[in-house]
């Protein structure tokens with residue numbers, strides 16, 4: 001899979017790229033590239049944003065600047081891009097990211113992530129270039145960079161080989177194996193600490209009973 005991130009702050013992703021599961025995914029041949037719209041702006045002095053028409057606070061990322069960045073990366077008319085790949089604008093009001101969307105995106109050969117800053121994008125960026133608008137929650141962050149990392153994290157760990165054990169992603173929270181519910185509780189050694197005992201069944205070695213116990217607890221957490 002190839003992910004292209006359009007961001008004014010590519011250096012913020014250095015830490016993210018160093019995380020083990022991300023590094024694993026890259027070692028397996030998956031790719032993450034960055035395009036900084038400031039490097040492609042047709043405007044003087046590296047300008048990328050402007051004040052909103054109609055007044056109001058904040059700055060808006062310009063449509064001509066985003067077009068130049070998309071052209072620099074892909075060539076051709078960026079209006080055509082979304083016919084071939086998901087072009088995802090990150091914005092607080094978009095489709096909420098969940099496990100099903102992460103699964104869907106993990107099946108794509110290529111995605112582009114557009115990170116807004118300040119008050120976001122000129123609406124024409126969304127209207128004419130984006131195939132999707134995705135939100136990581138109903139709150140406003142200073143920009144789309146953290147949401148892009150959250151989305152990449154959720155998607156990359158779905159790719160085979162990104163996690164240490166092939167099974168780790170299968171029985172995870174919200175996976176079909178857990179009927180879409182949250183994950184069951186985990187325990188490790190010591191089996192008793194300050195009198196707090198690990199549920200006996202997990203020490204029993206009865207795999208089928210353990211499986212049922214976990215599913216039950218996942219369901220119970222889902223109801224809570």
Ligand code: ADE
Nearest residue numbers: 090091092135136141147
């Ligand atoms: N940009 C700013 N806030 C955001 C959010 N909650 N989700 C996605 N992109 C954003």
